Amino acid sequence: MKxxxxxxxxxxxxxxxxxxxxxxxxxTPPAQRGPPPPQPKVGDTVVIIIKPYKNNVxxxxxxxxxxxxxxxxxxxxxxxxxxxxxxxxVKLVSRGSAN
Numbered sequence: 001m002k003x004x005x006x007x008x009x010x011x012x013x014x015x016x017x018x019x020x021x022x023x024x025x026x027x028t029p030p031a032q033r034g035p036p037p038p039q040p041k042v043g044d045t046v047v048i049i050i051k052p053y054k055n056n057v058x059x060x061x062x063x064x065x066x067x068x069x070x071x072x073x074x075x076x077x078x079x080x081x082x083x084x085x086x087x088x089x090v091k092l093v094s095r096g097s098a099n
Contacts, residue, residue: 036072040079043096048087059085
């Protein structure tokens with residue numbers, strides 16, 4: 001006997017029970033974290049690390065442009081140096097002039 005025009009539905013499988021979630025660690029309040037690192041500005045002398053980061057190639061130079069917009073970045077602010085090199089800041093050596 002042939003099936004009618006409609007397709008036959010398969011019975012649904014029962015879902016697996018979900019694993020209980022691990023409780024999250026409470027975040028450290030901002031007062032206990034300490035002050036955030038200073039934001040880089042145009043004219044600052046910095047040491048940056050360039051890609052691939054695993055090779056630890058560092059370059060020292062003067063900031064031409066700040067590419068990261070946030071006040072804080074966990075891996076370091078991304079900047080472009082005057083020589084055109086782009087990388088993430090490892091160390092802020094000195095502040096540039098006010099203007």
